[in-house]
Amino acid sequence: MTTPLVLEMLRANLPAEGLITDPKAIKPFESDGLTAFSAMPWVVCLPDRESQVAAVLRICREHSIPVVTRGAGTGLSGGALPVAKGVLLVLSRLNKIKRIDAQQLTAVVEPGVRNLAVSEAAASVGLFYAPDPSSQIACSIGGNVAENAGGVHCLKYGLTVHNVLGVRGYLMTGEPVAIGGEAFDVPGADLLAVVHGSEGQMVVITEVTLRLRQIPRSKLVMMAAFAVVSNAADAVADVISAGIIPAGMEMMDKLAISAAEDFVGAGYPKDADAILLIELDGDVDEVQANRTAVERVLFAASADSVVVAESETEQARLWLGRKAAFPAVGRIAPDYYCMDGTIPRKAVAGVLQRIGELSQRYGLQVANVFHAGDGNLHPLILYDANVDGELDKAEAFGNDILAACVEAGGSVTGEHGVGIEKLDAMCGQFGRIELEQFARLRAAFDPDGLLNPGKAIPTLTRCSEVGGMHVHAGELPFRHLPRF
Amino acid sequence: MRTQLPEAFLATSQGQRANEILRACVHCGFCNATCPTYQVLGDERDGPRGRIYLMKEMFESGEPNLIASDHLDRCLTCRACETTCPSGVDYGELLEIGRATLEPKLQRSLMERMKRFFMLRLLPHPHRLARITAPVRWLRPLLPRRLRPLLPIASGKSVASSADDSTSVILLQGCVQRQLTPATNERLLNICQRLGLRAGFVADEGCCGGLALHLAEETHAQERMAATASALNEALPDDGVIVSSASGCGVTVKDYGRLLAGTVAAEDGARVAEATLDVAEFLLPYADQLTASQPQLRLAVQTPCTLQHGQKLPDVVTQILEAVGYELVSVSDPHLCCGSAGVYSVLQPKISSELAERKLAALNSEQPDVIVSANVGCQTHLAGRSKTPVKHWLELIE
Numbered sequence: 045m046t047t048p049l050v051l052e053m054l055r056a057n058l059p060a061e062g063l064i065t066d067p068k069a070i071k072p073f074e075s076d077g078l079t080a081f082s083a084m085p086w087v088v089c090l091p092d093r094e095s096q097v098a099a100v101l102r103i104c105r106e107h108s109i110p111v112v113t114r115g116a117g118t119g120l121s122g123g124a125l126p127v128a129k130g131v132l133l134v135l136s137r138l139n140k141i142k143r144i145d146a147q148q149l150t151a152v153v154e155p156g157v158r159n160l161a162v163s164e165a166a167a168s169v170g171l172f173y174a175p176d177p178s179s180q181i182a183c184s185i186g187g188n189v190a191e192n193a194g195g196v197h198c199l200k201y202g203l204t205v206h207n208v209l210g211v212r213g214y215l216m217t218g219e220p221v222a223i224g225g226e227a228f229d230v231p232g233a234d235l236l237a238v239v240h241g242s243e244g245q246m247v248v249i250t251e252v253t254l255r256l257r258q259i260p261r262s263k264l265v266m267m268a269a270f271a272v273v274s275n276a277a278d279a280v281a282d283v284i285s286a287g288i289i290p291a292g293m294e295m296m297d298k299l300a301i302s303a304a305e306d307f308v309g310a311g312y313p314k315d316a317d318a319i320l321l322i323e324l325d326g327d328v329d330e331v332q333a334n335r336t337a338v339e340r341v342l343f344a345a346s347a348d349s350v351v352v353a354e355s356e357t358e359q360a361r362l363w364l365g366r367k368a369a370f371p372a373v374g375r376i377a378p379d380y381y382c383m384d385g386t387i388p389r390k391a392v393a394g395v396l397q398r399i400g401e402l403s404q405r406y407g408l409q410v411a412n413v414f415h416a417g418d419g420n421l422h423p424l425i426l427y428d429a430n431v432d433g434e435l436d437k438a439e440a441f442g443n444d445i446l447a448a449c450v451e452a453g454g455s456v457t458g459e460h461g462v463g464i465e466k467l468d469a470m471c472g473q474f475g476r477i478e479l480e481q482f483a484r485l486r487a488a489f490d491p492d493g494l495l496n497p498g499k500a501i502p503t504l505t506r507c508s509e510v511g512g513m514h515v516h517a518g519e520l521p522f523r524h525l526p527r528f
Numbered sequence: 529m530r531t532q533l534p535e536a537f538l539a540t541s542q543g544q545r546a547n548e549i550l551r552a553c554v555h556c557g558f559c560n561a562t563c564p565t566y567q568v569l570g571d572e573r574d575g576p577r578g579r580i581y582l583m584k585e586m587f588e589s590g591e592p593n594l595i596a597s598d599h600l601d602r603c604l605t606c607r608a609c610e611t612t613c614p615s616g617v618d619y620g621e622l623l624e625i626g627r628a629t630l631e632p633k634l635q636r637s638l639m640e641r642m643k644r645f646f647m648l649r650l651l652p653h654p655h656r657l658a659r660i661t662a663p664v665r666w667l668r669p670l671l672p673r674r675l676r677p678l679l680p681i682a683s684g685k686s687v688a689s690s691a692d693d694s695t696s697v698i699l700l701q702g703c704v705q706r707q708l709t710p711a712t713n714e715r716l717l718n719i720c721q722r723l724g725l726r727a728g729f730v731a732d733e734g735c736c737g738g739l740a741l742h743l744a745e746e747t748h749a750q751e752r753m754a755a756t757a758s759a760l761n762e763a764l765p766d767d768g769v770i771v772s773s774a775s776g777c778g779v780t781v782k783d784y785g786r787l788l789a790g791t792v793a794a795e796d797g798a799r800v801a802e803a804t805l806d807v808a809e810f811l812l813p814y815a816d817q818l819t820a821s822q823p824q825l826r827l828a829v830q831t832p833c834t835l836q837h838g839q840k841l842p843d844v845v846t847q848i849l850e851a852v853g854y855e856l857v858s859v860s861d862p863h864l865c866c867g868s869a870g871v872y873s874v875l876q877p878k879i880s881s882e883l884a885e886r887k888l889a890a891l892n893s894e895q896p897d898v899i900v901s902a903n904v905g906c907q908t909h910l911a912g913r914s915k916t917p918v919k920h921w922l923e924l925i926e
Contacts, residue, residue: 061571066595068585068593068595068596069573069595071581071582071585072572072573072577072578072581072582073572075555077555077556077557079529079530079554079555090570090571092570116557116560116561117557117572117577118556118557118558134572136566136570136571136572137570137571139570156570158561160561164860179556179557179558181558181561181562181612182556182557182558182559182560182561183557307614307616368558368614369614370554370556370614371554371556371558371613371614371615372614372615373554374552374553374554374556374614374615374616375552375615375616378551378552379529379530379554380554429529429530430530430531430532430551
């Protein structure tokens with residue numbers, strides 16, 4: 045490869061200020077939302093048109109240069125961590141909402157459009173886009189598809205994969221691909237589901253057709269306070285068993301309550317050990333009937349108090365604390381490490397207790413904020429990155445939490461993706477045969493493995509090393525799990 | 529975020545503070561979502577998170593970084609990011625430290641230096657400004673749009689009502705406001721008189737230092753701030769208040785306690801800062817005694833960043849206007865800067881114009897009769913390119 049020549053070709057295909065080569069200027073791109081990992085790419089490309097994306101890919105493929113795609117850089121698993129000697133392809137300038145179709149209930153957007161901007165734009169025609177990750181103010185749709193993002197409202201409305209009708213983009217060769225369309229079903233294998241959560245390893249997405257929904261006629265938010273965490277956890281399962289699917293059902297523990305309350309003053313009770321935030325939506329009658337039923341369940345589960353927010357302002361305030369809970373934890377500790385695991389609802393109380401024990405053992409505090417309704421845990425491990433060894437300790441703690449999730453019948457990721465962060469945990473969850481199939485599926489799209497290499501799917505070598513690392517006192521943890 | 533600032537830097541109070549602020553940042557990127565320059569440029573380095581990272585690198589390496597300088601220059605200092613930041617990162621303060629560290633080491637171009645010199649030596653000096661602008665006021669429509677705000681809309685006669693011993697409300701005239709939009713001060717004085725308040729101006733009020741702060745001219749800023757703090761402190765009786773009708777000045781004066789800490793003017797600064805209110809904050813309790821001067825008009829409110837993000841008062845102006853019975857049209861993205869930002873419109877004309885166009889589109893989307901602002905900078909910046917008249921909201925109150 046003749047480097048200056050490649051640079052020249054890239055420059056010729058990008059707008060002014062669209063190619064960044066000076067290491068000092070590249071530095072701010074070295075991490076995404078997960079700063080525990082950083083790597084300097086060779087160059088950063090900032091296209092402002094789709095054709096430039098295709099050109100960058102063609103050039104890189106020709107010269108075997110790996111490409112990592114990045115959107116808003118808010119991901120929490122290091123999915124957009126650059127690869128040394130690779131190109132970082134940043135799509136933040138592709139940020140147009142191309143059209144909103146109120147008849148078809150769709151929005152066609154570029155990948156750099158912020159999640160929240162879709163709902164803001166659709167509101168004027170009475171529609172909204174349901175998946176709402178807590179970072180929705182900043183995260184962009186391309187990344188939402190790549191990581192199959194979830195959010196508060198996914199309990200009722202599904203994950204990103206359930207709310208996307210089609211994507212267009214480019215293969216590593218620079219060839220265009222279109223998957224799905226405006227209809228609910230398309231002939232052939234469901235490649236749309238394959239692309240969701242593929243973490244930028246199959247297609248570089250340049251356009252997404254989103255499914256919009258009618259803004260519900262009526263809505264209310266309830267906040268229940270509990271003196272005992274396990275009672276709150278049981279209440280979650282009880283609400284669902286009562287046949288009610290809330291639009292969202294979130295839980296926060298004491299530490300998270302305190303951090304969020306200090307930030308927004310949402311009126312969270314700082315003396316409670318846990319709160320549940322429950323949103324009900326639908327027709328007026330339906331919402332009121334469900335409200336009565338949910339209140340009954342909550343009090344039966346020993347809730348100390350239930351507050352109902354009916355006005356839009358009050359509802360927004362209750363949600364604001366939850367949405368900002370992660371970074372608000374930044375107020376009580378210098379750094380936090382956000383975990384993402386999923387467990388069956390009935391296991392919530394047990395796993396939370398286990399996390400509490402681990403917190404004692406590691407001597408690190410943990411704040412729990414999570415999508416309780418779908419059992420998606422987000423323990424935030426608090427640590428101080430300026431103290432040597434604390435990050436390692438936090439990582440070990442995190443891996444133990446994920447192992448506890450797998451042990452309880454859950455999985456190592458709920459919605460943040462695997463990225464670079466959870467490669468080792470993937471070894472715990474999947475066996476050789478499954479991992480090999482994942483790799484084959486990926487290769488069908490990108491045979492040379494140039495798109496976002498080293499993420500999402502661990503190599504078998506890595507897994508055997510991880511297995512070796514975790515042997516303590518001659519005993520493998522979780523012996524019952526399949527290994528190789 | 530993990531930081532590794534050099535010991536020597538950490539030994540300074542600026543270094544300490546920079547470290548605290550950097551450590552509060554968790555790199556979540558929420559700030560980029562509401563950053564006007566990130567929206568226009570779509571480059572990580574032109575959003576707060578990228579700028580924070582560039583400053584961190586600069587502090588850690590101990591070397592001025594010309595790339596950082598470009599991106600720091602492009603920051604409007606609107607502080608929308610502070611309103612958005614859930615981790616409480618004091619971005620504005622970090623930027624002050626970053627700019628102050630960089631500025632003495634920069635080799636700015638001759639053109640750039642001339643612009644800065646002109647801004648600093650002319651704008652904050654009402655008499656100099658008047659001498660130059662008054663005779664050529666008629667040229668205003670002929671000037672390029674971005675230079676129009678530099679010439680007054682109306683003639684700049686200063687309002688005579690000096691503070692004396694019986695004055696309990698000191699009205700800040702604002703060095704630019706008294707020249708470019710004198711109607712604001714006149715109206716405010718009338719309102720105060722009608723409310724039976726003993727209000728007056730301080731004769732020797734100079735620039736508050738805000739402009740110099742914007743330009744990272746630290747020494748100049750300190751001089752201006754100390755002089756203003758001393759003049760205001762002298763005129764300020766016990767239990768008196770200082771009222772600012774230009775939110776760009778108000779945000780600076782309100783911060784004198786911090787900005788002048790550790791200097792000889794610290795005590796004056798703290799007392800003055802404590803006593804300062806934005807005019808909307810000050811008049812809100814009197815809202816039932818105020819009336820709309822043209823109640824038939826539909827208004828679009830532009831809340832200046834220095835009011836909503838700097839002074840954290842996003843709703844005061846709309847509260848008063850609604851209380852006196854005005855119909856306010858809805859305006860999308862009210863949190864975004866109009867691109868005026870002190871001297872920014874002259875130093876970064878391209879981004880500034882783009883933001884002004886976007887702001888005017890948002891303000892005009894429901895065809896208001898008048899656009900109202902709360903800061904002279906935003907008012908003149910928008911007025912220069914708006915078909916809808918742009919006024920200070922006080923002009924519509926009696």
